[in-house]
Amino acid sequence: MQPFVYETAPARVVFGRGTSQNLRRELEALNFGRALVLSTPDQKEQSLRIAQGLGSQLAGSFHAAAMHTPVEVTLQALEVLKDVQADCIVAIGGGSTIGLGKALALRTDLPQIVVPTTYAGSEMTPILGETENGLKTTQRNPKVQPRVVLYDVDLTVTLPVQASVTSGMNAIAHAAEALYARDGNPVISLMAEEAIRALAHALPRIVATPDDIEARSDALYGAWLCGTCLGSAGMALHHKLCHTLGGSFDLPHAPTHTVILPYALAYNSDAARPAMAAIARALGMADAAMGMRALSMRLGAPTSLRELGMAEADLDRAADLATQNAYWNPRPIEHGPIRNLLGRAWAGTPV
Ligand code: NAD
The missing domain is CATH 1.20.1090.10 (Dehydroquinate synthase-like - alpha domain)
Structure with a gap:
């Protein structure tokens, strides 16, 4: 016999082709109206193309996500988030962008919608790794678990x-x-x-x-x-x-x-x-x-x-x-x- 405890985090997962085009509908379903869209510099164009579909629900964007979630980048993004009065975070990219979204959620309690474009898996975890003064620390916190994940197969085709x-x-x-x-x-x-x-x-x-x-x-x-x-x-x-x-x-x-x-x-x-x-x-x-x-x-x-x-x-x-x-x-x-x-x-x- 294997005794066990099974816990699962409540997240909505949508999987398919072109699912990122449903972003607006997903925001509306959750009553969010002002999204801050995040990406790395490399995925700025791709994320802005997807963000266009949000129309007036796009409050602003930030495209400087970096590997290992440096705290100084998070603090810059936090300024933008406050300036544009975002009520939710949309991360479009791999583990680096999703990490930034989680770091912002940790500091603001705002909900996240994630559109993953690599296979790293961060979107399904309550784990956040952050780097400060060359030291990486990792924490588990339910506050950073994304609320909605849109897996759009079409976006992964460009991953080299x-x-x-x-x-x-x-x-x-x-x-x-x-x-x-x-x-x-x-x-x-x-x-x-x-x-x-x-x-x-x-x-x-x-x-x-x-x-x-x-x-x-x-x-x-x-x-x-x-x-x-x-x-x-x-x-x-x-x-x-x-x-x-x-x-x-x-x-x-x-x-x-x-x-x-x-x-x-x-x-x-x-x-x-x-x-x-x-x-x-x-x-x-x-x-x-x-x-x-x-x-x-x-x-x-x-x-x-x-x-x-x-x-x-x-x-x-x-x-x-x-x-x-x-x-x-x-x-x-x-x-x-x-x-x-x-x-x-x-x-x-x-x-
Ligand atoms: P990444 O997010 O750093 O992406 C690597 C590069 O590929 C970036 O320049 C990105 O813009 C680009 N890219 C991503 N998707 C693309 C696409 N579809 N087409 C073209 N370019 C694309 O890489 P990663 O491996 O996904 O993430 C690594 C980071 O994630 C690390 O910091 C790691 O610690 C973290 N991570 C965290 C967890 C967690 O649960 N907290 C899990 C896994 C990884």
Whole structure:
């Protein structure tokens, strides 16, 4: 028997093609009349095109969202939000833009509508990571959970192939760790296995044909499930390592997840057998860790920390940082084996 607690956050999820054209209707249904639209500089045009449909409901926009949600950017956006007297926040983009929307919601209690355009999954979580003075801190707070999520497959077609691959592997990592989470439950396990299956089958098709709408749809569907897993279950070694590598060594978020995942799975392999069996099943491979590495290689994804620009001399410090604060993991976190894992991931040694 697996005793469990199942909690779910109330959010409205709309999935399909062209769903971002329903933004106005969604705002009206919730009685919001003054939206602040957010994006990165790269997605300014795309977000303004979508925002046009809001007509008089568009109060203003801000297009300087940045990776890791720097507090100084949030404070600039907060000024704009107050100036235009917004009564809701509309984030159009990936985890960086959604992070800014959450940071604003935390400070204002305003509701958020999110239109995700990557597979990172932040839209389905009550988690916010913020950076101040070079330090990234993460909190879980129901105040930052978006109210409505509009998944519009058409908007994901422009996500470059390489970013699609690493973003998809980032998503898979959420599902993989949810399968062995201490606070996991049967519903999340079903979602996680289905999520890995959907993404593992979609990503090779996206690499072959980036505008394959069915493949894009399967990937976004998988990303939704992965985000739900991340929002519901606690994460372990893999996410901790990636947080350390991103936060302290400035490594890029999604590619770091892509490189580390097979090694984190290999580390936990003997301590989480049912989870590994589910991952292997979803990948259609005999072994979870080896299967994940094979998928990465097939997708032409980065397979070593060296490729991401990490210096070998930083590995000792990375192992120190990653083992500093105790956290739960199916296999105990020990300095020697973690240093070994990082060394192998740095070199890209087969798992
Ligand atoms: P991102 O949001 O930084 O996007 C990367 C780049 O791709 C940006 O320039 C963006 O404008 C562009 N882009 C996004 N979608 C596009 C599209 N469809 N077409 C063309 N260009 C597009 O990348 P990300 O990986 O989605 O997000 C990473 C950030 O999200 C990190 O800061 C990470 O910590 C955070 N994150 C948070 C959570 C959470 O639950 N809080 C979950 C996952 C990731």
